[in-house]
Amino acid sequence: MSGAAPSGPALADTFGRRFRYLRLSVTEVCNFRCTYCLPDGYRKQGTADFLSVEEVGRLVGAFARLGIGKVRLTGGEPTVRRDIEALIARVAATPGIGKVALTTNGWNLRRHVAAWRGAGLTHLNVSVDDLDRTRFAAVTGGDRLPAVLAGIDAALEAGMPAVKLNAVLLADQAEPAFQRFAAFVRDRPIAARFIELMRTADNAAYFAANHLPGDRLRGWLDAQGWAPLPRTSDGGPATEYAHPDHRGRIGLIAPYAPGFCDSCNRLRVTARGRLRLCLFGSGGVDLRSFLAQGQEAALANRIRSALTGKAAGHRLHRGDTGDLRQLAQLGG
Numbered sequence: 001m002s003g004a005a006p007s008g009p010a011l012a013d014t015f016g017r018r019f020r021y022l023r024l025s026v027t028e029v030c031n032f033r034c035t036y037c038l039p040d041g042y043r044k045q046g047t048a049d050f051l052s053v054e055e056v057g058r059l060v061g062a063f064a065r066l067g068i069g070k071v072r073l074t075g076g077e078p079t080v081r082r083d084i085e086a087l088i089a090r091v092a093a094t095p096g097i098g099k100v101a102l103t104t105n106g107w108n109l110r111r112h113v114a115a116w117r118g119a120g121l122t123h124l125n126v127s128v129d130d131l132d133r134t135r136f137a138a139v140t141g142g143d144r145l146p147a148v149l150a151g152i153d154a155a156l157e158a159g160m161p162a163v164k165l166n167a168v169l170l171a172d173q174a175e176p177a178f179q180r181f182a183a184f185v186r187d188r189p190i191a192a193r194f195i196e197l198m199r200t201a202d203n204a205a206y207f208a209a210n211h212l213p214g215d216r217l218r219g220w221l222d223a224q225g226w227a228p229l230p231r232t233s234d235g236g237p238a239t240e241y242a243h244p245d246h247r248g249r250i251g252l253i254a255p256y257a258p259g260f261c262d263s264c265n266r267l268r269v270t271a272r273g274r275l276r277l278c279l280f281g282s283g284g285v286d287l288r289s290f291l292a293q294g295q296e297a298a299l300a301n302r303i304r305s306a307l308t309g310k311a312a313g314h315r316l317h318r319g320d321t322g323d324l325r326q327l328a329q330l331g332g
Helices: 053-065 084-092 109-119 133-140 145-157 174-184 204-210 215-223 296-309
Strands: 021-025 070-074 099-104 123-127 162-169 191-196 239-242 249-253 266-269 274-276
Touching: 021 053, 053 084, 053 296, 070 084, 070 123, 084 099, 084 109, 109 145, 123 145, 133 145, 145 162, 162 174, 174 191, 174 215, 174 249, 215 249, 274 296
Parallel strands: 021 070, 021 266, 070 099, 099 123, 123 162, 162 191, 191 249
Antiparallel strands: 239 249, 266 274
């Protein structure tokens, strides 16, 4: 993997926000049935003509030349792709890319994480919606928590530099779940982040019944002596908190908080090669037709020009979710 700094100046939008971080979906397929996303399971939409390894290489190369230094592979569930190791290796070999991340539900982690680490993976996020086995099964649709936790331990044993857990913040868990995750990170050098439940086109009733504002976690952390840490320039949207008695951290991603979009530093590309300027936008800008050999300049111009259309923020507070049906479309 190239550890060189990004070769170009950071991409910027009309609001002065600079972008060093690309979230790249490599599939829309997911093998879990999470209540907040795909309660009825994945249903195929059209042909599975997702970006190939070669197309991903050219796409990431273009973004790297434009100043992107961190790439996260997402889904759906990215590890359902049999060529996921090749995808990791291709991204890691791109000049200018210093961080290669993967977000996964962990079902395949224990068997393959050492190979992924060898291919160049540096950052790993694992979706673990609860550390109570019964609740985990109820939320995800399967009794897989022991296997997922074994995979997390395998990642630590493989020397993964950065491991994080993601849990969707749900109204019926709150303090008991906070306590379970705090205990989990007491002796583990990992971050457990709670993501505020977001409304999508398909989950309006679920959202109304289960949304819990991020302030509930902030209040608990403050009362327990956790202190917020500064964000890095290519970090994600989480505010992470540290405690002197814990090796790990707890984080919060709160998209409904005032000013959440002001520090946006990431761009998204779908598994079919469309640039999404916002998770909760509509449509997107086609990049796939510019991925042929010799189209590098046109692709760069396409990306730069698209950023002039990036809005100041999402419209979730108005109930406007764009055309996002469920988070599996874009990896959240």
